Amino acid sequence: MEAFRELCDLLGQADDLRRAADLLEWDQETYMPGGATRARARQVATLRGLAHDHFTSERVGRFLEVLRGEELNPLASDLVRVASRDYARACRIPSRLVQELAAAASRAKDTWQRARQTNDFNLFAPHLERIVDLNIEKAEALGYDVCCYDALLDEFEPGMRTAEVARLFAALKVELVPMVRAITACESPPYAFLHEQYERAGQWEFGMHVLRAVGYDFMRGRQDESAHPFSTTFSISDVRITTRLSEHNVASALFSTLHEAGHALYEQGMDLDLENTPLAEGTSLGMHESQSRLWENQVGRSRPFWVHFYPILQEHFPSQLGAIDLDTFHRAINRVAPSFIRVEADELTYNLHIMLRFELEQLMVERKASVGDLPALWDARMEEYLGVCPPTAAQGILQDIHWALGAIGYFPTYALGNLMSAQVYACARRDLPQLDRCMADGDFADLRTWLRLHIHRHGRRRSAAAILAGLDGGALAAEPWLALMREKYGSLYGIQL
Numbered sequence: 001m002e003a004f005r006e007l008c009d010l011l012g013q014a015d016d017l018r019r020a021a022d023l024l025e026w027d028q029e030t031y032m033p034g035g036a037t038r039a040r041a042r043q044v045a046t047l048r049g050l051a052h053d054h055f056t057s058e059r060v061g062r063f064l065e066v067l068r069g070e071e072l073n074p075l076a077s078d079l080v081r082v083a084s085r086d087y088a089r090a091c092r093i094p095s096r097l098v099q100e101l102a103a104a105a106s107r108a109k110d111t112w113q114r115a116r117q118t119n120d121f122n123l124f125a126p127h128l129e130r131i132v133d134l135n136i137e138k139a140e141a142l143g144y145d146v147c148c149y150d151a152l153l154d155e156f157e158p159g160m161r162t163a164e165v166a167r168l169f170a171a172l173k174v175e176l177v178p179m180v181r182a183i184t185a186c187e188s189p190p191y192a193f194l195h196e197q198y199e200r201a202g203q204w205e206f207g208m209h210v211l212r213a214v215g216y217d218f219m220r221g222r223q224d225e226s227a228h229p230f231s232t233t234f235s236i237s238d239v240r241i242t243t244r245l246s247e248h249n250v251a252s253a254l255f256s257t258l259h260e261a262g263h264a265l266y267e268q269g270m271d272l273d274l275e276n277t278p279l280a281e282g283t284s285l286g287m288h289e290s291q292s293r294l295w296e297n298q299v300g301r302s303r304p305f306w307v308h309f310y311p312i313l314q315e316h317f318p319s320q321l322g323a324i325d326l327d328t329f330h331r332a333i334n335r336v337a338p339s340f341i342r343v344e345a346d347e348l349t350y351n352l353h354i355m356l357r358f359e360l361e362q363l364m365v366e367r368k369a370s371v372g373d374l375p376a377l378w379d380a381r382m383e384e385y386l387g388v389c390p391p392t393a394a395q396g397i398l399q400d401i402h403w404a405l406g407a408i409g410y411f412p413t414y415a416l417g418n419l420m421s422a423q424v425y426a427c428a429r430r431d432l433p434q435l436d437r438c439m440a441d442g443d444f445a446d447l448r449t450w451l452r453l454h455i456h457r458h459g460r461r462r463s464a465a466a467i468l469a470g471l472d473g474g475a476l477a478a479e480p481w482l483a484l485m486r487e488k489y490g491s492l493y494g495i496q497l
Contacts, residue, residue, distance in 0.1 A: 004076055007063040010054070011083060012276040017051035019234045021102070026232045026240060028109065030224045041106035048102035049095050056090045075273060078461045083278050085158075092141045101134050105406035112404035113227055121375055121393040128403055129371045132364050135408045139365065148365045152409030156285040157416060159463065162362070165412045168419065169355050171478040177385065179485065179497055180336065180349055184387075186493045189331035193324055198250040202316040207243060207257040210309065214295065215448045216241075216261050217268050228401040229256040229343065231263035231292075236275050239267040244343075250317070251333055252344055258300040262292035265448065269456030279459045285410065286476075287455065287464040289417020290424055297347045297418075298425040299439065299447070303330050308442035334492055338386035340395040348485055352385040354415040357400070361408050420468065422481035424455070427471040 021044050028040050054060075064087055067080045108127035115124035139151035149162045211223065226242035233239045241260035246252040266282055274280040282288035299305055303326075310329055314321045321329065336346045342353040360377060363369035369377060378397045383389045390396030402410050428450050429435055438446055455467055468476060486497040 001067075001070065001072075001076075003063050003066050003070075004072070004080075007060065007067065007083075008079075008277065010057070010060050010063070011079075011278060014051050014055040014060075015276050015278070015280075017047050017054060021047035021051065022232055023234055025106070026234075028106070029226045029228075029230065030242065034110065037107065037110040041103045044106045045099040045103035049099040052090060052093070052095050052098040056087065056095075060087060061091070075461075079277055079279055082460050086278055089142060089155075092143065093138060094141070097134065097137060097141065101131075101138065101406050104130050104134060105404065108404040108406070109401065112398065112401060116227075116394050116398045119392045119394045119398070121398055124398065124404070125371050128374075131403060131406050132371065132408065135406065136365055136367075147362075149362050149409065152365065153412060154409075156407075156410050156413050157464070158284055159465065160284075160286070160412075160416070165358065165416070168476070168478050169351075169358065169412075169415065172351055172415070172419075172482070173355060175478075175482050176348070176351060176485075179489070180338065180352070180386075182495060182497060183336045183348065183489055183493050184338065186495060188337065189335055190328060191332040191335050193320060194251050194332055195248050196320045197247055198317055198320060200245045200247060203245050203250060203253045206313055206316050207253055209312065210254075210257060211261055213309075213442055214258070214261055214265070214299075214444045216264055220268055221264055223257070223260075229260050230401075231260045231267070233267045233281075236267065236270050236272055236280060239264045249344065250320075255296050255300060256343065259292045259296040262295035263288055265295070265451070266291045266456050269448075269452040270459045271457045274459045274461075279461055281460055283458065283460045283462060283467065284464040285413035286416035286420055287467065289414050290420035291417075291451065291455070293418050293421040294425050294451075298421060299444075301334050301347060302436075302439065304436040304439040306330055306333075307440040331492060334488075336489065336493075338388045340382070340388060340390045341399055343399075348489060349386060351415045351418055354411055356381045356385060357411040358415075361411060365408065416476065419476055419478060419481045420464065422484045423468055423472060423474070423476070424451075426480060426484075427454075 024040060024044050024047070028037075032040060060083075064080060064084050067076075068084065072080065104127065108124070108131060111127050112124050115121060135152060136148060139148045142151040142154075144151040147162055153160055153162060153165065208223065212218070220237045221239045221241065224240070224242045225245060227244065229241070229243050231239065231241045241257070241264050243253050243256045243260065266288060270280055282291075306326060306329065310321075310326050314324075334347070336348045338349050338352075339345055342350065345353055356378070359381065360369070360374060363377070364371070364374075375393060375397050379389050382396065428447060432438075432446050432450060435447060438444070454471060458467070462470070465475065468474065490497040
């Protein structure tokens with residue numbers, strides 16, 4: 001059908017512009033010289049504005065309207081449905097606002113890095129104020145039924161509402177806080193060996209070995225270093241990740257690499273027929289996060305995984321790990337201890353970090369707290385939820401890059417992804433009874449194929465809710481994840497949870 005072909009051409013051109021902006025932002029996070037910040041902000045803003053204008057053109061609108069009344073094949077029908085939703089949202093946001101947000105974020109990223117390095121929140125605060133103002137303007141343009149935050153959350157987790165997130169988080173918190181207290185009252189497993197000096201080159205080499213083993217395709221991707229680990233996609237055939245190496249925390253790079261690999265495997269596993277269309281993305285950031293957390297935690301922190309990989313890690317670091325047996329290492333990487341840094345938080349306390357950020361974001365966009373109030377609020381809630389108070393802004397409110405990226409409404413998807421990962425992994429284990437044995441052999445092909453079949457290949461053709469319903473017939477809930485935590489950590493610490 002001619003109208004459908006022309007629509008695909010227009011959508012593809014808008015996608016090309018957006019991906020070009022993504023490439024400039026990847027360069028900014030990896031290789032760009034610091035003095036190029038102002039020029040890069042302008043370049044990214046120009047491309048984002050052009051992509052927005054192209055996507056929201058009258059021609060795209062006309063083709064979508066015509067095709068909504070036509071009988072189409074399933075793929076074409078899904079494309080028109082998803083593009084129509086995106087088009088309706090995008091048309092509510094003026095091009096000027098898109099460019100201002102892109103430029104503000106580009107400038108804020110550079111300032112955030114300097115503020116974090118110098119432990120100076122006041123340096124970053126004006127940029128955050130600007131980003132909050134622009135996000136509120138964006139939410140008002142999009143419209144909402146109940147609260148401003150709904151409009152921002154919907155961009156990252158389509159169909160999810162603030163009240164539903166609050167309900168899920170409340171169910172988590174009521175069990176999670178006493179669970180953490182019970183475990184931290186137990187004797188801590190030995191872990192100091194994880195913080196000896198680990199040469200960076202050895203960490204990098206081991207991480208690359210793991211990436212190849214789990215199936216990350218280096219013909220369609222690469223790994224680099226950045227201040228904050230991330231993954232980015234320029235096409236299904238170009239999916240890149242970064243990691244962060246710490247000479248005195250060997251676990252940091254290991255799990256950062258696995259986490260980003262989970263995101264990348266999702267993107268690399270999409271049906272190539274979706275390429276250069278709005279369908280060639282994760283269906284939601286919660287589902288995307290479920291894939292990274294599944295590989296990082298359910299796989300990467302499991303004993304079968306390390307049956308295969310621990311001897312290899314010992315070969316890289318014989319003086320640090322040669323005398324440490326597998327069980328001691330496994331307990332150490334699963335040690336529960338409230339900490340300052342979210343990306344290095346243990347599996348159990350991680351969601352408490354997300355709850356804190358979710359609450360602060362709501363206060364900001366509802367104008368119930370100013371940016372200047374945030375450091376004190378942050379420290380108070382860290383004390384309340386985790387029993388620790390960050391000694392510096394760099395270890396507290398400045399630790400995450402997301403607000404500098406302009407991404408408000410994003411943080412809840414991390415915890416939603418944790419919940420989804422438990423449901424997804426339970427179904428994978430049901431269908432793959434040999435999974436533990438395969439992992440102990442370093443063979444991840446069956447798991448990767450299962451994930452590709454049930455989740456990855458669909459892109460945005462199926463919603464997160466539809467994927468979960470298709471796997472176990474249920475809706476997103478806190479209990480499967482809590483049950484997994486009770487079983488795992490009750491066994492590791494020898495207590496009833």
